[in-house]
Amino acid sequence: MTPHYRKAATGLLIFCxxxxxxxxxxxxxxxxxxxxxxxxxxxxKGAQGEMKIYRSGNKMRTSIGNxxxxxxxxxxxxxxxxxGNGMCMQMAHPTQQxxxxxxxxxxxxRSPAGTDTVDGHSCKVENLTVTPRNGxxxxxxxxxxxxxxxxxxxxxxxxxxxxxxxxYKDVSFAQPDASLFAHPDNCQQMPAMPGGPH
Numbered sequence: 001m002t003p004h005y006r007k008a009a010t011g012l013l014i015f016c017x018x019x020x021x022x023x024x025x026x027x028x029x030x031x032x033x034x035x036x037x038x039x040x041x042x043x044x045k046g047a048q049g050e051m052k053i054y055r056s057g058n059k060m061r062t063s064i065g066n067x068x069x070x071x072x073x074x075x076x077x078x079x080x081x082x083x084g085n086g087m088c089m090q091m092a093h094p095t096q097q098x099x100x101x102x103x104x105x106x107x108x109x110r111s112p113a114g115t116d117t118v119d120g121h122s123c124k125v126e127n128l129t130v131t132p133r134n135g136x137x138x139x140x141x142x143x144x145x146x147x148x149x150x151x152x153x154x155x156x157x158x159x160x161x162x163x164x165x166x167x168y169k170d171v172s173f174a175q176p177d178a179s180l181f182a183h184p185d186n187c188q189q190m191p192a193m194p195g196g197p198h
Contacts, residue, residue, distance in 0.1 A: 026126075026142055027103040029150045032056050032175050035168040041156075053168070054176040060100060061180050071183050074104045080183040088187035099130075099140060099155050099166065106132045113141060118154045119169055121145035149173075 058075040068083040113125040123143040131137040143154035
């Protein structure tokens with residue numbers, strides 16, 4: 001094999017490995033989307049009703065009922081809570097109830113758990129163990145919709161406050177408007193909560 005072909009073959013191998021690794025993370029099946037989120041379970045207290053969620057690259061936005069919204073930067077591990085009165089707080093990234101942030105830059109071990117239908121979508125079901133680079137493993141059961149590029153339309157997981165089930169409905173892969181991820185420049189740093197992580 002000539003050096004030119006060897007280099008090309010090596011490049012193709014690296015590309016194939018990268019694609020295989022990318023395919024191992026169902027939370028990267030859509031870098032841009034919008035959906036309606038419905039949460040249930042012990043840990044969902046205080047998060048009743050439906051919320052809208054948007055993602056564009058490393059930015060995510062989640063509505064907080066009538067109170068405002070949160071903008072998360074998955075790459076920077078920062079979170080901005082913007083209240084309806086214009087007040088903005090910056091805080092450490094709360095990952096435990098957001099599987100997309102838990103799975104960011106993580107190792108994922110997966111095992112098949114059958115098939116199912118969720119909200120009209122035929123799904124492959126898998127048990128995942130998600131281990132962030134600098135964090136503790138999180139176990140999840142994930143329903144990946146075959147007609148939505150493997151998007152995780154339902155997730156069951158344990159959080160620090162108990163079990164939680166999350167469903168994503170009305171999923172759209174259209175690019176969300178960039179203005180949705182804006183936050184005021186005058187965000188205040190939220191003080192550390194007693195007994196919380198430092």
